Structure formats: C-alpha cells, structure tokens
Amino acid sequence: MTIAIRCVDIDDIIVKVHEFFIGFINVEDTSGLGLFKRLEDVLIELHLNIDDIRGQGYDNGSNMKEKHDQIGRIEAKGLWMYTLEDFEFLISLCIWYKLLDKVNHVSKLLQQEYMEIDDAITRLKELIIYFENVRECGFEDLMEEARTLARKVGIDPVFVQKRVSRRSKKFDEGVNDYAHGNQSLEDKFRITYFLRIIDQALTSLRDRFEQLERFEELFEFLFNGNSKVLVKSN
Template identity: 30%
Template sequence: MSLIIRYVDASSGSFCIEESSLGFLDVNDTTRQGLFDALKNELKTLDLDIDNLRGQGYDNGSNMKGIHKGVQSKVLKINRRAFYSACGCHSLNLTICDMAKSCRKASDFFGVIQRIYTTFASSTKRWQILKNNISGVTLKSLSSTRWESRVDSVKAIRIQLPEIREALLQVAEIDKDPSTSSEAQSLAENNLCDFEFLVSIIIWYEILSAVNLISKELQSKDMLIDIAIESVKGLISFFTKYRESGFSKALEAAKEIAKEMDINPEFRTKRKIKRKRQFGEGADDPSIVSQSAEESFRVNYFLHIVDQAIVSLNTRFEQYEGYE
C-alpha cells in the first residue's frame, strides 16, 4: 500500500501546499481492519497525529471506501474532520471500464485493439515491420488498471489506420507461421476494413481524449475541490452533448477514412431472423419493424456506451455534490 500525504508548509513564512510520497507499506492483512491498523501504525511511527488529519482519499475498493466498515469510516470515527474523497482519476478509470464492458460490441472492439498489438509485439521481426510502416505514435498494450493505456492504444491506430493495415498485410504475406499469417490477414481485411470498426475507433478516440483531459486536470498539484467538481460536471455535459451530435460527426469522419482506404462506407447488414407474427399484429406493427444496420449500431452501441458514461460519472462522483 502506498502512502502519500498532502500538507501545508509554513516554514518559509508563507503558506504552501506540498505533496510527498512516504513510500510503500508491506501489508499482509488486506482486510478493512488490517489496512486501517497498518495506516494508523505508520502514522504513529512517523510521529504524525491522526487528529490533525483533514482529508483522506483512496481508490474505490470497498475495503477502503466503505461508509460503514471501510478504512475511511474507521478514520472518521477517530477524527470527524478527516473528510473522505474517492480518487478522481481512479473513478474515471472505472467509468471507462464500465463503458468498455457495457456491451458486447465494446468488448469486441477493444479485443481487436489488443489483437493488433499482440500480433506485432510478440515478435521482434514483426515489430520491425510495424516500425517500417509508421512514423508516429507506436502501438500500446491495453491495461485494466492504467486506463490511459486505452487512450494510447486507440490513438496509435486511429491516426495510422492505413499504415497499420499495410503492416498487417506484410506480416500475413511473409510470416512463416500459418496461425500468425491468418490472424494478420483477418485483422487487415476483416476488422480494419469494417466500416463499423472505423466508426467505433473515432467514437472511442473522441471519448477517451475528453476523459483524458479531465484526468490530467484532476492530477494537477494545485487542484481544488470546487474546480474538480466543475471539471466533472463539464465532462458530464460533454457526454450529454455528444449523445446528440457525436454519432453523425463520427459517421462523416469515418466516411473520409473509408474513402482513403477504399472501404465500403456502409454498415454490414446482418441476416434478419424472422419471427412468427402473433394474432392481432398487422404487417406494419411497430413492434416488428426492423432497424437499419446503422440505426441498430447507433442505438445499441453508441447510445449505450454514452449513457453508461453519464450514469457511471453521476454515480461515482455523487459524493462530490456534498462538498459544494
């Protein structure tokens, strides 16, 4: 467990807010009580009076943030002025994870992103082929604990789609391993040439870029709680507006890329599954009107992840409202 303290330094005659990392604590007992005891003992060892504590912040683990039995509640029982605030950046990370896991299409999208990275990264020869084709941002692996890796991973492909496809085609042609060759061919000709993937990568790049901007602000050394609240509100406002206009703009951007890569700028129409019409249903009954492939993508994917973001942000940052 890492221990970081923020304090007011008045030694120079003026008041200055400082932040220092005091190191890592070797914790074997990760229960609520075990973590609390480790924290309390370390503060005592450092000769820091817990009664002088005016704030506490942890990740979103229930053993830390629990309002009844978590570490924060145990500290509050000793010192009622040690107000708790969840780590804003970790909350943003969990929001992104909520979105990425909210529907099958989102999970599949990041699965493709990781497959592209793995294809090149598992061989120095294939990695060199990649480097020979790109001149900008290199590919990054995904990480569930470091959400910013999603930004890096998506950005690298978003701005270099034609080059990465060409690198995959070269791997497919010269790699002697049939499995690797087949995987590279599939990624280049099926996934990267799928208009749905193009729209997805534009949507995710815009979303992740917006979240990354707020994350950087929340990590600022001089960040104040009222500014943090406004930043989170601004992010929620972004998603609300993006919900209304983001899809159409993403479509236009995807069509430009599709034209450059000679890809058909249309969503693939899946085979319709007919169901038996029930007694009393007419041919034009609204309940049996099928959606177009584009509308289905907008409703079941785009709106789904954006709505998930709004709900998750409101839920994970609702505690901030109590500090306004």
C-alpha cells in the same frame, strides 16, 4: 529480444495504463518455441504468472521458416485485415477516440496535486455536458468523420449485415426488445452501441459528480476567505 510490459491499473475509477521497458534479452534459439521458452524464463525471474499475461512478440520474421508458424501468421493477418476493413469497426474507433481524448484531458486536470474540490466539480460538470451534447447531436458528426476516413483508406463506408443467431423469445421479453428489427443497420448501431456507451459513461460521471457535491457540502464549514478544500485523486 526486446521485452516491454504494459500494465492496466484498475484500482481506481479511472483506468490507467502503464508501460515498462524490461530490457534486451539474449536469445540463442529464434524459433517460436525457443522464444517462448526464453520469455517464460524471464517471466519466472520477474515473478509474473504467465496465466495472467496477454502479450505480443515480434521476432523479425525468423519463424517464417516454420510451416505452422507461417500458416498462423497468414490466418492472423487475414483476421486483422478483415477487422480493419469493416466500417463498423472504423466508426467504433472514431467514437472511442473522441470520448477517451476528452476524458483523458479532464482526468489529467483532476489529478493535479492542488486541484480544489469546487474546481473538480466544475470540470466534471463540463464533462457531463459534453457527453450530453455528444449524445444528442454528435453521432452524425462522428459518422461523417468515419466516412471520410473510410474513403481515404479504401473502405466502403456502409454497415454490413452480420449473421445473427436466432433464439426463442423469453416470456419476460416485451415487444420493445425486438423493436429494432425493422430499423436500419446505422440506427441499430447508434442505439445498441453508441447510445449504450454514452449512457453508461454519463451514469458513472453523474455518480462521481454527486459524490463530490456531497463532499463539498459536508466540508463547507472548512471554507474561509483564503482556503479551499482540496480533492486528492489517486
């Protein structure tokens, strides 16, 4: 059995994902229970708490001989296929890919060993402008991209009305809280999902931008004709 562990580092503002190959583990019992017990032993050896772990395991289909495992696999496959065939899920993937690809590019630049603070400010400013442009005029392009992809994989490129649980209106909720009730499903998605993601990202980026500007102002006296203040990104 092959074991690999993916770790999410959230110690910094920028979330990082690391993956480690642990090795090949000898297995005698290839049933679901046998694999779990073997994996449990490995985690104990690595001093990892199983309660903190989310993982995926593949056993080359040997567990299909067990009735309950087979039912579980069928149900999981059905849920997986249902999710992938949902256009809302597809457009969500397009949005995240576009945004994270840009953020990842800038993040790598900021982590360069000799990144200067004024250059870092410029990069962040460019990223903020990029997000602002996407917010203003990028949704339709993303929708068209998702529609094209949906047609290629055989998914109906429309939003489907999902069942919404009803609740009583609270005394401190205004008319605007329910204003989206008459909007189309596409508009609802744009407002409650797309714009919310963009606005949260812009808030974080602007905070970081203002912080770097304050640092530059504080350490401006260190500048001379041949030196720059370096920014260290951990």
